[in-house]
Amino acid sequence: MMSLSRRSILKLGLMSGIGSFFAMKGCVRAGEGQTPSEVEGPFYPVVAQKDQDFDLTKIEGREGVSEGKAVIIVGQIVDLNGKTIEGVTVDLWQANAKGRYRHPHDDNPAPLDPNFQGWAIVQSGQNGGFRFKTVMPGAYPARSDWIRPPHIHFKVSKKGYVELTTQMYFPGEPLNETDALLQRKSRSDQALMIAQPGKKEEGVDVYLHNIILEQAE
Numbered sequence: 195m196m197s198l199s200r201r202s203i204l205k206l207g208l209m210s211g212i213g214s215f216f217a218m219k220g221c222v223r224a225g226e227g228q229t230p231s232e233v234e235g236p237f238y239p240v241v242a243q244k245d246q247d248f249d250l251t252k253i254e255g256r257e258g259v260s261e262g263k264a265v266i267i268v269g270q271i272v273d274l275n276g277k278t279i280e281g282v283t284v285d286l287w288q289a290n291a292k293g294r295y296r297h298p299h300d301d302n303p304a305p306l307d308p309n310f311q312g313w314a315i316v317q318s319g320q321n322g323g324f325r326f327k328t329v330m331p332g333a334y335p336a337r338s339d340w341i342r343p344p345h346i347h348f349k350v351s352k353k354g355y356v357e358l359t360t361q362m363y364f365p366g367e368p369l370n371e372t373d374a375l376l377q378r379k380s381r382s383d384q385a386l387m388i389a390q391p392g393k394k395e396e397g398v399d400v401y402l403h404n405i406i407l408e409q410a411e
Protein backbone atom coordinates (compact mmCIF):
# COMPACT_ATOMS: atom_id res chain seq x y z
CA MET A 195 0.00 0.00 0.00
CA MET A 196 2.99 2.27 0.38
CA SER A 197 3.30 3.50 -3.16
CA LEU A 198 -0.36 4.03 -4.01
CA SER A 199 -1.11 7.18 -5.95
CA ARG A 200 -4.02 9.36 -4.94
CA ARG A 201 -5.89 8.13 -8.01
CA SER A 202 -5.36 4.53 -6.98
CA ILE A 203 -6.60 5.29 -3.50
CA LEU A 204 -9.71 6.89 -4.99
CA LYS A 205 -10.24 3.80 -7.12
CA LEU A 206 -9.77 1.61 -4.08
CA GLY A 207 -12.53 3.53 -2.39
CA LEU A 208 -14.80 2.86 -5.35
CA MET A 209 -13.80 -0.78 -5.34
CA SER A 210 -14.48 -1.40 -1.72
CA GLY A 211 -18.13 -2.22 -2.26
CA ILE A 212 -17.74 -5.08 -4.67
CA GLY A 213 -17.02 -7.82 -2.27
CA SER A 214 -14.55 -10.46 -1.54
CA PHE A 215 -13.05 -11.22 -4.96
CA PHE A 216 -10.95 -8.10 -5.03
CA ALA A 217 -10.17 -8.43 -1.37
CA MET A 218 -8.68 -11.81 -2.19
CA LYS A 219 -6.85 -10.62 -5.26
CA GLY A 220 -5.47 -7.44 -3.75
CA CYS A 221 -7.33 -4.24 -4.54
CA VAL A 222 -4.26 -2.42 -5.84
CA ARG A 223 -4.72 -3.91 -9.27
CA ALA A 224 -8.00 -2.18 -9.88
CA GLY A 225 -6.34 1.19 -10.25
CA GLU A 226 -3.93 0.02 -12.90
CA GLY A 227 -6.06 -0.07 -16.03
CA GLN A 228 -7.74 -2.75 -18.05
CA THR A 229 -6.58 -6.32 -18.39
CA PRO A 230 -3.84 -6.27 -21.06
CA SER A 231 -4.64 -7.73 -24.44
CA GLU A 232 -2.62 -10.51 -26.01
CA VAL A 233 -2.59 -12.24 -29.37
CA GLU A 234 -5.34 -14.73 -30.12
CA GLY A 235 -2.74 -17.29 -31.23
CA PRO A 236 -3.21 -19.90 -33.95
CA PHE A 237 -5.54 -22.27 -32.10
CA TYR A 238 -8.86 -20.50 -31.72
CA PRO A 239 -11.37 -23.35 -32.03
CA VAL A 240 -12.62 -23.98 -35.54
CA VAL A 241 -14.38 -27.30 -35.05
CA ALA A 242 -17.97 -26.86 -33.91
CA GLN A 243 -18.90 -28.67 -30.72
CA LYS A 244 -22.17 -29.00 -28.87
CA ASP A 245 -20.79 -29.05 -25.36
CA GLN A 246 -19.40 -25.64 -24.45
CA ASP A 247 -20.47 -25.53 -20.82
CA PHE A 248 -18.51 -24.44 -17.76
CA ASP A 249 -17.21 -27.94 -16.96
CA LEU A 250 -14.44 -28.66 -19.44
CA THR A 251 -13.43 -31.85 -17.63
CA LYS A 252 -16.40 -33.80 -19.01
CA ILE A 253 -18.02 -34.06 -22.40
CA GLU A 254 -21.76 -34.55 -22.55
CA GLY A 255 -22.59 -38.13 -23.47
CA ARG A 256 -19.17 -39.54 -22.53
CA GLU A 257 -18.37 -41.51 -19.41
CA GLY A 258 -14.74 -40.51 -18.87
CA VAL A 259 -13.19 -37.41 -17.39
CA SER A 260 -10.24 -35.39 -18.70
CA GLU A 261 -6.71 -36.44 -17.89
CA GLY A 262 -4.69 -34.12 -15.71
CA LYS A 263 -5.13 -32.00 -12.63
CA ALA A 264 -8.56 -30.43 -12.27
CA VAL A 265 -8.65 -26.72 -11.47
CA ILE A 266 -11.44 -24.21 -10.94
CA ILE A 267 -11.13 -20.66 -12.23
CA VAL A 268 -13.26 -18.02 -10.53
CA GLY A 269 -13.42 -14.32 -11.23
CA GLN A 270 -15.39 -11.19 -11.82
CA ILE A 271 -15.65 -8.93 -14.82
CA VAL A 272 -15.50 -5.26 -13.90
CA ASP A 273 -15.02 -1.94 -15.63
CA LEU A 274 -12.23 0.55 -14.94
CA ASN A 275 -14.23 2.02 -12.06
CA GLY A 276 -14.64 -1.36 -10.43
CA LYS A 277 -18.30 -1.67 -11.39
CA THR A 278 -19.23 -5.28 -12.01
CA ILE A 279 -20.54 -6.20 -15.46
CA GLU A 280 -23.23 -8.82 -15.89
CA GLY A 281 -23.96 -10.67 -19.14
CA VAL A 282 -20.42 -10.61 -20.54
CA THR A 283 -19.57 -13.43 -22.94
CA VAL A 284 -16.39 -15.21 -21.85
CA ASP A 285 -15.11 -17.39 -24.67
CA LEU A 286 -12.16 -19.49 -23.50
CA TRP A 287 -9.97 -22.22 -24.95
CA GLN A 288 -6.82 -24.02 -23.96
CA ALA A 289 -4.50 -26.96 -24.55
CA ASN A 290 -5.19 -30.24 -22.76
CA ALA A 291 -3.07 -31.49 -19.86
CA LYS A 292 -0.44 -32.76 -22.30
CA GLY A 293 -0.17 -29.44 -24.14
CA ARG A 294 -2.22 -30.30 -27.24
CA TYR A 295 -5.07 -28.24 -28.75
CA ARG A 296 -7.89 -29.85 -30.61
CA HIS A 297 -7.13 -27.83 -33.71
CA PRO A 298 -6.12 -29.00 -37.20
CA HIS A 299 -3.06 -26.73 -37.20
CA ASP A 300 -1.62 -28.00 -33.92
CA ASP A 301 1.23 -30.29 -34.96
CA ASN A 302 2.40 -30.99 -31.40
CA PRO A 303 2.76 -34.80 -31.25
CA ALA A 304 1.29 -34.84 -27.72
CA PRO A 305 -1.95 -36.87 -27.65
CA LEU A 306 -5.46 -35.50 -27.82
CA ASP A 307 -7.73 -36.26 -24.87
CA PRO A 308 -11.13 -37.50 -26.08
CA ASN A 309 -12.65 -36.49 -22.73
CA PHE A 310 -11.41 -32.93 -22.65
CA GLN A 311 -13.81 -30.24 -23.82
CA GLY A 312 -11.05 -27.70 -24.52
CA TRP A 313 -13.40 -24.81 -25.28
CA ALA A 314 -16.20 -23.13 -23.36
CA ILE A 315 -18.38 -20.09 -23.67
CA VAL A 316 -19.78 -18.85 -20.37
CA GLN A 317 -21.55 -15.67 -19.31
CA SER A 318 -20.82 -13.48 -16.34
CA GLY A 319 -23.72 -13.54 -13.90
CA GLN A 320 -24.78 -11.33 -11.03
CA ASN A 321 -21.90 -9.25 -9.70
CA GLY A 322 -19.99 -9.97 -12.91
CA GLY A 323 -19.00 -13.38 -11.60
CA PHE A 324 -17.88 -16.25 -13.78
CA ARG A 325 -16.43 -19.66 -13.07
CA PHE A 326 -15.40 -22.79 -14.88
CA LYS A 327 -13.79 -26.10 -14.13
CA THR A 328 -11.01 -27.37 -16.33
CA VAL A 329 -7.63 -29.09 -16.15
CA MET A 330 -4.26 -27.43 -15.75
CA PRO A 331 -3.17 -26.77 -19.35
CA GLY A 332 0.09 -28.41 -20.38
CA ALA A 333 3.09 -26.44 -21.54
CA TYR A 334 3.80 -26.81 -25.26
CA PRO A 335 6.51 -25.88 -27.75
CA ALA A 336 5.74 -22.72 -29.72
CA ARG A 337 9.17 -22.92 -31.41
CA SER A 338 12.20 -25.13 -30.96
CA ASP A 339 13.61 -22.59 -28.47
CA TRP A 340 10.39 -21.50 -26.80
CA ILE A 341 8.07 -23.47 -24.53
CA ARG A 342 4.83 -21.73 -23.68
CA PRO A 343 3.85 -21.87 -20.01
CA PRO A 344 0.42 -23.18 -18.99
CA HIS A 345 -2.16 -20.58 -20.03
CA ILE A 346 -5.80 -20.13 -20.94
CA HIS A 347 -6.94 -17.95 -23.85
CA PHE A 348 -9.90 -15.62 -23.40
CA LYS A 349 -12.06 -13.54 -25.69
CA VAL A 350 -14.31 -11.36 -23.58
CA SER A 351 -17.10 -9.27 -25.07
CA LYS A 352 -20.22 -7.29 -24.36
CA LYS A 353 -21.85 -4.50 -26.33
CA GLY A 354 -20.69 -1.18 -24.96
CA TYR A 355 -17.20 -2.45 -24.04
CA VAL A 356 -13.99 -2.91 -25.99
CA GLU A 357 -13.67 -6.59 -26.87
CA LEU A 358 -10.68 -8.09 -25.11
CA THR A 359 -8.57 -10.98 -26.34
CA THR A 360 -6.09 -12.02 -23.68
CA GLN A 361 -4.36 -14.92 -21.96
CA MET A 362 -4.35 -15.96 -18.31
CA TYR A 363 -1.29 -17.49 -16.67
CA PHE A 364 -0.81 -19.49 -13.47
CA PRO A 365 1.23 -18.25 -10.52
CA GLY A 366 4.60 -19.76 -9.70
CA GLU A 367 5.17 -21.42 -13.07
CA PRO A 368 8.89 -21.31 -13.92
CA LEU A 369 8.10 -21.07 -17.65
CA ASN A 370 6.36 -17.73 -17.01
CA GLU A 371 9.83 -16.24 -16.57
CA THR A 372 10.97 -17.20 -20.07
CA ASP A 373 7.76 -16.81 -22.06
CA ALA A 374 8.27 -14.52 -25.04
CA LEU A 375 4.71 -13.15 -24.81
CA LEU A 376 4.40 -12.67 -21.06
CA GLN A 377 7.90 -11.25 -20.71
CA ARG A 378 7.30 -8.44 -23.18
CA LYS A 379 4.66 -7.07 -20.79
CA SER A 380 5.50 -4.71 -17.95
CA ARG A 381 5.56 -6.19 -14.45
CA SER A 382 2.27 -4.48 -13.60
CA ASP A 383 0.63 -5.85 -16.76
CA GLN A 384 1.99 -9.31 -15.98
CA ALA A 385 0.38 -9.08 -12.55
CA LEU A 386 -2.98 -8.42 -14.22
CA MET A 387 -2.57 -11.53 -16.38
CA ILE A 388 -1.42 -14.03 -13.73
CA ALA A 389 -4.18 -15.60 -11.64
CA GLN A 390 -3.86 -15.91 -7.89
CA PRO A 391 -4.34 -19.04 -5.81
CA GLY A 392 -7.66 -19.25 -3.99
CA LYS A 393 -9.06 -21.57 -1.37
CA LYS A 394 -9.41 -25.20 -2.47
CA GLU A 395 -12.92 -26.49 -3.14
CA GLU A 396 -13.38 -30.16 -2.27
CA GLY A 397 -9.72 -30.83 -2.86
CA VAL A 398 -9.60 -28.99 -6.21
CA ASP A 399 -7.19 -26.07 -6.62
CA VAL A 400 -8.97 -22.77 -7.21
CA TYR A 401 -7.49 -19.79 -9.05
CA LEU A 402 -8.88 -16.27 -8.87
CA HIS A 403 -8.76 -14.13 -11.96
CA ASN A 404 -10.61 -10.88 -12.47
CA ILE A 405 -10.92 -9.26 -15.87
CA ILE A 406 -11.13 -5.50 -16.25
CA LEU A 407 -12.84 -4.21 -19.40
CA GLU A 408 -12.68 -0.76 -20.96
CA GLN A 409 -15.91 0.93 -21.99
CA ALA A 410 -16.30 1.61 -25.70
CA GLU A 411 -16.25 5.27 -26.75
Ligand SMILES: [Fe+2]
Pocket residue numbers: 235237289342345347
Ligand atom coordinates in the same frame (compact mmCIF):
# COMPACT_ATOMS: atom_id res chain seq x y z
FE1 LIG B 1 -2.00 -21.09 -26.40
